Amino acid sequence: MTDAIVNPAKSKSELAIIIAGVARDPLGLIGLIIVGVIVFSAVFAAWIVPYDPIAMNIPDRMQGPPTAHLLGTDQLGRDTFSRVIMGGQVALKVALPAIFGAMAIGLTLGMIAGYGPKWLDNFLMLLFDTIRSFPTVMFALAVVALVGPSLQTVVFVVMATSIPTYGRVARTQTLTLRNSEFILAERAMGASIVRILSVHMLPNIIGVLAVLVAMDIPTVIALEAGLSFLGLGVKPPTPSWGALLKDGYALIRQTPWLVVGGGLPIVIATLGFTFLGESLRDVVDPKLRKNR
Amino acid sequence: MTEKLLEIDDLSVDYETARGDLKALRNITFDVNKSEIVGIVGESGCGKSTLISAILRLIAPNTRFRSGEVRFKGEDLLTASERKIRDLRGDDISIVFQDPMQTHNPVISIGQQMVDIQHRSKANKAEKRATAAKMLGAVGIPDPEARLSQFPHEFSGGMRQRIAIAMALMSEPDLLIADEPTTALDATLEVQIIERLKDLQRDFGCAILFISHHLGVIAELCDRVVVMYAGAVVESGTVREIFHHPKHPYTRRLIECDPGHIKERARVLPTIPGEVPDLANLPTGCIFRDRCDQAFERCAEVPPLTRLSDGQNAACWLNHAEEPA
Amino acid sequence: MLQFTLKRFALAALILVVAVTIMFLMIRAVPGDPVSIMLGPRATPELKARLIAEMALDQSIPKQLLLYFGGLLRGDLGVDVFSGREVTTIVFEQLPHTLKLIFSAITWSAILGIALGCFAAAHPNTWIDRVAATVSVSFIAAPAFVVALLSLLIFAVQLQWFPAIGVGEGFWDTAWHLVLPSLAIGLSWVGYIARLVRASMLEVMGESHIRTARAFGLSERRIIGIYALRIAILPVVTVIGVGMGFLLSSAVFTEIVFARPGLGKLVIDSITTRNYPIVMGAVLVSTGLFVISTALADLINALLDPRARTNA
Numbered sequence: 051m052t053d054a055i056v057n058p059a060k061s062k063s064e065l066a067i068i069i070a071g072v073a074r075d076p077l078g079l080i081g082l083i084i085v086g087v088i089v090f091s092a093v094f095a096a097w098i099v100p101y102d103p104i105a106m107n108i109p110d111r112m113q114g115p116p117t118a119h120l121l122g123t124d125q126l127g128r129d130t131f132s133r134v135i136m137g138g139q140v141a142l143k144v145a146l147p148a149i150f151g152a153m154a155i156g157l158t159l160g161m162i163a164g165y166g167p168k169w170l171d172n173f174l175m176l177l178f179d180t181i182r183s184f185p186t187v188m189f190a191l192a193v194v195a196l197v198g199p200s201l202q203t204v205v206f207v208v209m210a211t212s213i214p215t216y217g218r219v220a221r222t223q224t225l226t227l228r229n230s231e232f233i234l235a236e237r238a239m240g241a242s243i244v245r246i247l248s249v250h251m252l253p254n255i256i257g258v259l260a261v262l263v264a265m266d267i268p269t270v271i272a273l274e275a276g277l278s279f280l281g282l283g284v285k286p287p288t289p290s291w292g293a294l295l296k297d298g299y300a301l302i303r304q305t306p307w308l309v310v311g312g313g314l315p316i317v318i319a320t321l322g323f324t325f326l327g328e329s330l331r332d333v334v335d336p337k338l339r340k341n342r
Numbered sequence: 343m344t345e346k347l348l349e350i351d352d353l354s355v356d357y358e359t360a361r362g363d364l365k366a367l368r369n370i371t372f373d374v375n376k377s378e379i380v381g382i383v384g385e386s387g388c389g390k391s392t393l394i395s396a397i398l399r400l401i402a403p404n405t406r407f408r409s410g411e412v413r414f415k416g417e418d419l420l421t422a423s424e425r426k427i428r429d430l431r432g433d434d435i436s437i438v439f440q441d442p443m444q445t446h447n448p449v450i451s452i453g454q455q456m457v458d459i460q461h462r463s464k465a466n467k468a469e470k471r472a473t474a475a476k477m478l479g480a481v482g483i484p485d486p487e488a489r490l491s492q493f494p495h496e497f498s499g500g501m502r503q504r505i506a507i508a509m510a511l512m513s514e515p516d517l518l519i520a521d522e523p524t525t526a527l528d529a530t531l532e533v534q535i536i537e538r539l540k541d542l543q544r545d546f547g548c549a550i551l552f553i554s555h556h557l558g559v560i561a562e563l564c565d566r567v568v569v570m571y572a573g574a575v576v577e578s579g580t581v582r583e584i585f586h587h588p589k590h591p592y593t594r595r596l597i598e599c600d601p602g603h604i605k606e607r608a609r610v611l612p613t614i615p616g617e618v619p620d621l622a623n624l625p626t627g628c629i630f631r632d633r634c635d636q637a638f639e640r641c642a643e644v645p646p647l648t649r650l651s652d653g654q655n656a657a658c659w660l661n662h663a664e665e666p667a
Numbered sequence: 668m669l670q671f672t673l674k675r676f677a678l679a680a681l682i683l684v685v686a687v688t689i690m691f692l693m694i695r696a697v698p699g700d701p702v703s704i705m706l707g708p709r710a711t712p713e714l715k716a717r718l719i720a721e722m723a724l725d726q727s728i729p730k731q732l733l734l735y736f737g738g739l740l741r742g743d744l745g746v747d748v749f750s751g752r753e754v755t756t757i758v759f760e761q762l763p764h765t766l767k768l769i770f771s772a773i774t775w776s777a778i779l780g781i782a783l784g785c786f787a788a789a790h791p792n793t794w795i796d797r798v799a800a801t802v803s804v805s806f807i808a809a810p811a812f813v814v815a816l817l818s819l820l821i822f823a824v825q826l827q828w829f830p831a832i833g834v835g836e837g838f839w840d841t842a843w844h845l846v847l848p849s850l851a852i853g854l855s856w857v858g859y860i861a862r863l864v865r866a867s868m869l870e871v872m873g874e875s876h877i878r879t880a881r882a883f884g885l886s887e888r889r890i891i892g893i894y895a896l897r898i899a900i901l902p903v904v905t906v907i908g909v910g911m912g913f914l915l916s917s918a919v920f921t922e923i924v925f926a927r928p929g930l931g932k933l934v935i936d937s938i939t940t941r942n943y944p945i946v947m948g949a950v951l952v953s954t955g956l957f958v959i960s961t962a963l964a965d966l967i968n969a970l971l972d973p974r975a976r977t978n979a
Binding site: 398400428429430431432433436437439441444445446447448449450451458459461462493495496506509 | 874875876878879880881882883884885886889893894897898971972973974
């Protein structure tokens with residue numbers, strides 16, 4: 051085999067190169083650190099929290115920071131700091147399954163659209179365009195109105211609305227790769243469609259999709275928080291950043307620290323994932339810059 | 343004595359690159375007299391384009407002027423203020439660029455662009471439009487009034503280049519620089535454009551600095567020729583002298599290789615063997631030495647551009663044969 | 668141009684038809700009796716019967732869909748479960764409030780974003796450019812409703828510079844009430860547009876026709892502000908058109924936070940009272956708005972770019 055027909059994604063050290071590339075970029079490094087801290091505190095939340103995040107403690111209610119409670123307490127005397135940490139865990143619990151689910155489905159549909167017959171491509175594209183034409187929050191509200199608020203509803207809405215984005219990118223990548231030399235060589239050697247898609251296409255598309263994932267996580271976190279803020283996301287007393295904002299908003303003159311405690315983590319998490327995504331994109335595929 | 347309009351005097355220009363300085367132009371010297379047509383000829387990459395961008399200082403940020411002067415009507419343009427240069431651009435000196443398909447703004451109508459470039463005129467908009475239409479007519483665009491409201495993509499390549507020429511001549515410049523204006527066009531259009539340029543030059547009396555790699559066009563149009571090779575002038579003189587008595591081996595090979603000069607039908611177009619030297623890493627001695635079939639020991643030294651006869655200069659040791667080394 | 672317009676609107680119409688179908692099937696796919704779900708605890712046999720007749724629920728699904736489309740064509744989105752008023756009327760009463768908010772937000776953010784982007788492109792790779800780039804990314808990262816809440820807390824509750832709730836009366840009061848909501852929605856757009864303009868501006872500034880403009884001695888201000896910007900602005904138009912859905916989403920939250928009337932407040936109130944026809948009507952209208960705005964963006968692009976006009 052000559053260099054021209056070797057699958058370009060099949061070098062082992064690529065992941066290491068990408069991470070090193072992200073860490074070299076100052077913003078990428080900040081993003082990496084923020085994301086690291088969030089993931090760490092979400093995973094070890096149960097050990098980090100000083101108080102039970104859902105235990106009411108009426109005598110201590112509405113205490114401003116800093117007292118025995120680092121970030122004060124809410125109207126039911128629950129510890130804000132503990133709720134912020136637990137809220138991070140909830141945010142990731144919604145965001146990760148939703149995004150990876152959307153990615154898996156979008157990837158499959160996108161590759162089918164890009165590799166399959168033209169009519170199927172047209173049909174899937176129309177479907178994607180239509181789903182994208184629902185304003186996300188409006189769509190979410192419609193679904194919540196129909197099936198009622200819950201964590202699963204949020205996950206479903208996020209999945210449904212992000213599938214088209216992943217599908218489109220996967221399709222474009224598949225279309226460009228479809229006629230590249232190494233795929234043609236595989237086809238000439240009689241490889242099956244499933245093999246071509248899963249073994250050869252996938253590794254080349256996944257890098258681009260990883261960038262989208264990093265960029266999408268903040269959107270999903272914001273959506274979950276938004277719905278919970280409206281009282282249409284995760285149910286009380288589950289601690290969520292959005293629920294903190296809801297409580298803080300209701301009593302904004304008495305417990306403004308709840309608004310800060312719910313709002314800042316969202317801003318910081320969003321910043322972290324965005325920096326990471328931007329930096330990832332520059333490392334993985336500078337050309338993608340224009341396509342989004 | 344003819345009046346000198348543009349004097350390029352010992353001009354050297356580098357491009358700063360990651361590989362080190364690219365010596366794009368070295369010790370360029372030649373003049374353009376008033377109302378004279380001077381051709382600059384050379385293969386691509388010889389520095390023709392750098393030269394014209396240097397004259398109007400339309401340069402990339404990594405350009406460095408190392409030595410020399412570019413005097414226009416006696417004033418050095420390289421040290422002139424940005425303001426002064428801008429006043430000259432499109433007024434005393436105009437340019438027609440190489441690729442007519444890219445030279446106009448795609449989203450602004452031709453009429454608007456032609457009105458905009460008359461920004462120095464005190465005339466009102468209707469008068470400016472009338473001037474624009476008149477110029478379009480002069481370069482042979484049919485129905486100019488109506489076509490003013492059209493956009494560049496609605497014109498053919500040949501028309502766009504004629505529009506570019508019309509725009510350049512509108513201010514009645516003293517010097518028109520034409521950077522390979524016919525390269526992107528086919529042969530028939532090329533003849534048309536050349537004829538048009540000749541007529542216009544007669545009517546407007548401007549000097550033209552005409553850059554081309556096509557000897558036939560140069561011979562047809564120009565009074566004098568400057569032959570450039572790898573960022574240096576190797577020979578300059580009247581068209582007649584250069585074409586009939588070339589004094590530099592490079593000029594001779596260039597003429598031999600020109601398709602217009604090949605009498606018999608040849609299977610393969612003759613080319614000059616070898617490659618243009620790397621400008622970031624120049625060889626010592628004469629720059630043409632590696633490709634020259636007449637090279638001898640003395641070529642290890644850089645030959646100066648020497649005046650040989652009235653108006654003809656060449657940079658080659660062959661012309662110094664009788665002198666002691 | 669006419670052909671282009673027709674084609675574009677045909678596509679928009681097709682997307683709307685599919686969208687309505689999806690919404691419709693979604694409602695029908697909900698397990699259980701839709702009438703009971705819709706009416707909730709208020710369900711009396713009479714109300715149920717009325718609703719079944721109104722929504723033609725006793726017909727087959729395709730027939731229902733056809734009837735629904737027929738209603739849509741007549742501008743009939745059903746009636747409010749409580750008041751019996753036309754949903755269309757109710758939704759279009761609230762729509763102007765939301766549009767006002769969205770347009771004020773996109774206007775200020777587009778002007779500022781374009782200015783910042785041009786400025787950064789005129790001074791590429793200077794420290795100003797880098798600061799602008801970092802600030803831009805940070806702005807993009809700020810979700811509208813968080814900005815809304817934080818700005819409400821800081822500027823309305825703590826500093827009391829701006830009113831916290833309502834829309835105000837008269838021009839100045841209305842504008843004054845719009846400041847914070849509009850800031851919340853527009854903030855992320857400033858960064859987004861600035862980056863977009865910077866990138867496309869840098870690309871355009873490298874094109875040959877800019878060199879031509881310079882060669883004719885046009886002022887740098889005119890070159891950047893007109894010759895380059897006319898081209899660099901094209902992707903911004905598209906992005907704003909496509910961003911309408913995003914803007915609508917932000918508006919929902921912002922209306923809630925600042926207790927402003929509008930589509931968002933209407934939907935949320937209707938969800939809490941389980942007033943489904945209104946929820947669906949509002950969702951459909953906002954979807955229509957989004958589809959139309961993307962089509963409009965393409966048309967504006969075609970107007971601004973003569974090449975798109977003839978190629979399409």
